[in-house]
Amino acid sequence: MRVDVFTIFPDYLAPLELSLIGKARGTGALDLRATDLRDFTHDVHRTVDDTPYGGGPGMVMRPEPWGQALDTVLTPSSLLLVPSPAGRRFDQAMAHELALEEHLVFACGRYEGIDQRVLSHASGVCRVQEVSLGDYVLFGGEVAVLVVLEAVTRLLPGVLGNADSLLEESHAAGLLEAPMYTKPAEWRGHGVPEILRSGDHAKIARWRRDQALLRTAQQRPDLLKQCYDTLDKRDLATL
Ligand SMILES: N#Cc1c(-c2ccc3ccn(Cc4ccc(CN5CCCCC5)cc4)c3c2)n[nH]c1N
Numbered sequence: 001m002r003v004d005v006f007t008i009f010p011d012y013l014a015p016l017e018l019s020l021i022g023k024a025r026g027t028g029a030l031d032l033r034a035t036d037l038r039d040f041t042h043d044v045h046r047t048v049d050d051t052p053y054g055g056g057p058g059m060v061m062r063p064e065p066w067g068q069a070l071d072t073v074l075t076p077s078s079l080l081l082v083p084s085p086a087g088r089r090f091d092q093a094m095a096h097e098l099a100l101e102e103h104l105v106f107a108c109g110r111y112e113g114i115d116q117r118v119l120s121h122a123s124g125v126c127r128v129q130e131v132s133l134g135d136y137v138l139f140g141g142e143v144a145v146l147v148v149l150e151a152v153t154r155l156l157p158g159v160l161g162n163a164d165s166l167l168e169e170s171h172a173a174g175l176l177e178a179p180m181y182t183k184p185a186e187w188r189g190h191g192v193p194e195i196l197r198s199g200d201h202a203k204i205a206r207w208r209r210d211q212a213l214l215r216t217a218q219q220r221p222d223l224l225k226q227c228y229d230t231l232d233k234r235d236l237a238t239l
Helices: 010-017 019-027 063-071 092-099 116-122 142-153 164-168 201-219 221-226 233-238
Strands: 002-007 031-036 079-089 103-107 127-132
Touching (some): 002 142, 010 031, 010 142, 019 031, 019 142, 063 116, 079 116, 201 233
Parallel strands (some): 002 031
């Protein structure tokens, strides 16, 4: 997967060199390039913003630098992702959709956002999707790039050593995951559920399913409602 990120704070994306994303870049699973939007300005101050037409608070990002920057990468097969408080809420289902893409381009806005004509013009070249992390307001789009790219990169073939973990983790099967334990068997007076040390894999699987159901019912009843039709009689007996 090729990913291009345009931002006025390219150093903000330095964490993408670390951990599994750094490994995915090393193996070629992820071809990631971050570019400073100011490289596409032509004034001495490298200006990327201006006052909003119609008045209002703050500044808006000028269309010219964005147009020239996106001209260098967008093709009909690209998907332009624009982080925004007004975007489609990012979730695991969207992460799976994005993991199938061949070319993602992120336009990281700052100030009060990007001139709308940039998105309108890009929609004549490729698909454009505004994306939101949630109902709160950040300073810009870079945090969304870190979150989206981590969630998507984990899903790319060969990136996670144990692909089975993708099946068990929260939101994969629609439920939250069961609680996890490791050595020592006794820690500060806290033991480990005996079933997990029984070696009976069928009973362990059932216990984990029950714990996932109960945890989801307690923490995220909205998720349980969404997958209610997939529950069997044994699941319903647990609830
Ligand atoms: N993803 C994501 C995000 C973002 C996000 C993403 C990208 C940018 C680019 C700039 N900002 C800052 C900002 C601040 C306020 C407003 C609202 N204003 C109201 C008055 C009229 C003008 C607009 C918009 C933009 C961004 C925030 N926030 N929360 C998420 N989940």
